[in-house]
Amino acid sequence: AQTVxxxxxxxxxxxxxxxxxxxxxxxxENNYYLFWYKxxxxxxxxxxxxxxxxxxxxxxxxxxxxxxxxxxxxFSLKISDSQLGDTAMYFCAFMKxxxxxxxxxxxxxxxxxxxxx
Amino acid sequence: xxxxTQTPKFQVLKTGQSMTLQCAQDMNHNSMYWYRQDPGMxxxxxxxxxxxxxxxxxEVPNGYNVSRLNKREFSLRLESxxxxxxxxxxxxxxxxxxxxxxxxxxxxxxx
Numbered sequence: 685a686q687t688v689x690x691x692x693x694x695x696x697x698x699x700x701x702x703x704x705x706x707x708x709x710x711x712x713e714n715n716y717y718l719f720w721y722k723x724x725x726x727x728x729x730x731x732x733x734x735x736x737x738x739x740x741x742x743x744x745x746x747x748x749x750x751x752x753x754x755x756x757x758x759f760s761l762k763i764s765d766s767q768l769g770d771t772a773m774y775f776c777a778f779m780k781x782x783x784x785x786x787x788x789x790x791x792x793x794x795x796x797x798x799x800x801x
Numbered sequence: 802x803x804x805x806t807q808t809p810k811f812q813v814l815k816t817g818q819s820m821t822l823q824c825a826q827d828m829n830h831n832s833m834y835w836y837r838q839d840p841g842m843x844x845x846x847x848x849x850x851x852x853x854x855x856x857x858x859x860e861v862p863n864g865y866n867v868s869r870l871n872k873r874e875f876s877l878r879l880e881s882x883x884x885x886x887x888x889x890x891x892x893x894x895x896x897x898x899x900x901x902x903x904x905x906x907x908x909x910x911x912x
Contacts, residue, residue: 717899719900719901726905727889727905727906728903728905728906729891729893729903731900731901731902734899734900736899775843775844779899779901787832787851787895787899788846788849788859789834789844789846789901790846791836791843791844791845792843793841793842793843794843
């Protein structure tokens, strides 16, 4: 079974500072995708960033970037210039191909990030 | 852009009652999912459908049934609701590139 571990239940960061959220996963697959999703108080799930395992280059989306270490099975999210609107729960997710064509996603338990003014 | 639409948004049920959560997506995605979210548990997969006409169990399928009515719609049914099924339920669909898109969630309370 695939597992996704987020070891930081809660984190806080000062506005405009940088914060890194950690995620590790366990898999025997070689090809897969990794994602970070943001869930603000509205509970809507919003895609932040994605990474294909076959790509060595770390994904970047504006202030969000990842540090993907395939051998270590680590996928951390760095948020630069933190903004109040970044306050949310962040979920790391792993996707592999499943028999029959359906792709199953596995989620971590989440990290609650608070940006302090 | 409607994306993934799920109804109802809020529902209170009595133990033993049945109900169906509806989900529809307008992005022509093949794969659709139902998750539940409980405090400290993240999102857990209940059922998924890789394509129209197929459904498969996820991590926590007990007490639920699903129907993939057509490519757009994927419903989740609770036949006899139990307090342990109090949760927030999310429907999602997956694009070819792998990204999944979620509905806004359905808050279900079983008393």
